[in-house]
Amino acid sequence: MLLSSTEINSPKQSNTNSLSHHPTHETIILATKLSKSVGSGEHTLHILRDLQLTIQRGERVAIVGSSGSGKSTLLGILAGLDVPTSGEITILGNAFSTLGEDARAAMRGQYMGFVFQSFQLLPTMTALENVMIPMQLNGHPSPLKTAKESLTKVGLGERMQHYPKQLSGGEQQRVAIARAFAAQPAVLFADEPTGNLDSANGEKIIDLLFKLNQENNTTLVLVTHDVHLAQQCDRVLTLKDGQLTASV
Numbered sequence: 001m002l003l004s005s006t007e008i009n010s011p012k013q014s015n016t017n018s019l020s021h022h023p024t025h026e027t028i029i030l031a032t033k034l035s036k037s038v039g040s041g042e043h044t045l046h047i048l049r050d051l052q053l054t055i056q057r058g059e060r061v062a063i064v065g066s067s068g069s070g071k072s073t074l075l076g077i078l079a080g081l082d083v084p085t086s087g088e089i090t091i092l093g094n095a096f097s098t099l100g101e102d103a104r105a106a107m108r109g110q111y112m113g114f115v116f117q118s119f120q121l122l123p124t125m126t127a128l129e130n131v132m133i134p135m136q137l138n139g140h141p142s143p144l145k146t147a148k149e150s151l152t153k154v155g156l157g158e159r160m161q162h163y164p165k166q167l168s169g170g171e172q173q174r175v176a177i178a179r180a181f182a183a184q185p186a187v188l189f190a191d192e193p194t195g196n197l198d199s200a201n202g203e204k205i206i207d208l209l210f211k212l213n214q215e216n217n218t219t220l221v222l223v224t225h226d227v228h229l230a231q232q233c234d235r236v237l238t239l240k241d242g243q244l245t246a247s248v
Contacts, residue, residue, distance in 0.1 A: 049242030
């Protein structure tokens with residue numbers, strides 16, 4: 001049975017004076033014996049091998065590792081954008097990995113937010129429209145009001161009618177963050193959120209991610225090469241040879 005959005009975002013296990021980066025020991029993500037392979041026979045590439053992972057509500061978890069180690073693959077599987085070869089993923093008590101694509105998409109729309117290295121903004125839509133569209137697709141009751149509030153929070157109150165090509169890289173990533181947090185998701189997945197930004201803009205994006213993470217009681221799972229970003233998380237996990245190990 002799927003949880004309601006009210007149940008997911010309820011503060012019943014978190015004091016409002018206690019910032020969300022203190023986990024509440026309520027399991028949000030559970031991955032069990034997760035494996036991912038591509039190819040066949042002698043040409044099989046084993047990306048993930050019987051991987052285990054538990055993430056609690058409000059945790060900030062960074063996944064690091066060398067290029068090609070499978071970090072983005074793991075993130076995509078956890079988010080239901082890809083499927084494992086074997087193993088199980090449970091999201092908020094739901095057997096996520098066994099659902100069909102439509103059911104996974106419905107869960108993503110209701111419970112998850114995404115921030116990508118390449119921003120993934122629609123070039124023919126304004127910043128406001130880019131933030132609104134996921135909420136419109138998911139039947140949000142007030143997408144326009146919520147999108148305006150979200151853009152204002154990220155400092156783009158005066159840039160709502162601008163198109164992506166009229167915005168800097170840092171501003172485009174702020175639009176992406178506004179879009180991701182607008183519907184107050186239970187989990188936010190971020191794939192190299194500072195990867196296309198200079199150090200100054202990267203620092204601003206880091207501060208913004210964690211600020212909104214705290215305000216919204218959102219569990220944050222990110223893949224990054226940014227050591228400074230990773231070190232600000234509650235846990236840093238290194239992916240190597242298909243397995244996760246704690247770095248700190």
